[in-house]
Amino acid sequence: MSYRGLDDLDKELWRAIVELYSSDPLTHCYLMYDLVYELSNIEVLFRVSGGRINAYVLVWRGLRVCGVHLWGSDIEMLKRIELPWDRPMFIHLYTDDRRDVEKVLNILAGGGAVVRVKEFYDMIVDEGRFKPYNPGAARRLGEEDLEQFLEIKRVQGRELDRESARRVLARGRYYGVYVGSKLVAIAGRYIALPEVWVVGDVFVHPEYRRRGYGKIVTSAITRDAVYSGAIALLHVDVENAPAIRLYQRLGYRILRKRVWLYAEPRRGQ
Numbered sequence: 001m002s003y004r005g006l007d008d009l010d011k012e013l014w015r016a017i018v019e020l021y022s023s024d025p026l027t028h029c030y031l032m033y034d035l036v037y038e039l040s041n042i043e044v045l046f047r048v049s050g051g052r053i054n055a056y057v058l059v060w061r062g063l064r065v066c067g068v069h070l071w072g073s074d075i076e077m078l079k080r081i082e083l084p085w086d087r088p089m090f091i092h093l094y095t096d097d098r099r100d101v102e103k104v105l106n107i108l109a110g111g112g113a114v115v116r117v118k119e120f121y122d123m124i125v126d127e128g129r130f131k132p133y134n135p136g137a138a139r140r141l142g143e144e145d146l147e148q149f150l151e152i153k154r155v156q157g158r159e160l161d162r163e164s165a166r167r168v169l170a171r172g173r174y175y176g177v178y179v180g181s182k183l184v185a186i187a188g189r190y191i192a193l194p195e196v197w198v199v200g201d202v203f204v205h206p207e208y209r210r211r212g213y214g215k216i217v218t219s220a221i222t223r224d225a226v227y228s229g230a231i232a233l234l235h236v237d238v239e240n241a242p243a244i245r246l247y248q249r250l251g252y253r254i255l256r257k258r259v260w261l262y263a264e265p266r267r268g269q
Contacts, residue, residue, distance in 0.1 A: 113263035138220035148183035185213035197225035
């Protein structure tokens with residue numbers, strides 16, 4: 001058994017990564033996407049035995065929030081990698097063992113983080129199960145929608161500068177619904193791979209909810225995902241019953257429930 005990082009990324013390790021991803025794209029899509037498209041923003045540590053990866057920790061460093069994915073039973077790997085303790089982190093766990101969750105909580109507490117435990121469903125749909133809902137009522141967002149996109153992100157509580165918003169629109173393949181000249185609903189994607197698209201950032205302006213706009217924009221981006229031949233995957237808080245019902249009406253089904261930990265630096269640190 002050995003631990004290997006990005007500096008050790010040779011043909012042998014890459015083969016092991018591809019084999020792992022191919023065995024379960026729905027679980028390892030973040031790993032593959034970040035290795036291909038976000039290499040300068042990530043750190044990864046793999047535990048390798050017999051030419052196979054049996055655990056890894058992936059750290060993606062965003063501008064404001066960082067994502068951490070811990071897969072496998074080697075919870076102590078979190079101590080072997082440099083975590084961004086100065087910024088909020090979403091830690092995605094791929095285990096249903098409460099003892100493992102407690103171990104992670106203890107490590108985060110030892111680093112001075114304040115942690116909230118959340119549970120999310122992973123929901124999926126393919127072309128055969130997809131039930132489109134008026135996707136033509138949404139339009140693909142582009143440069144001409146930049147000001148309205150910035151405004152709805154402000155309402156959402158996420159301030160973006162113009163250049164960041166341009167990158168998000170370009171890479172996220174966003175759709176939106178307008179009421180008059182006002183953008184009132186958005187949905188996009190986080191990841192696009194041949195096998196999996198991760199759909200997300202579904203948001204409807206509070207003044208325009210319960211009119212079907214969230215269903216329309218989710219349908220539009222899901223249509224693009226499944227018509228490309230991929231499975232559409234999204235994450236939803238287990239307590240968000242209205243969103244779960246919306247996704248189910250589009251054909252999504254619950255794949256699994258996972259624990260996410262939201263860790264913030266303790267005030268004064």
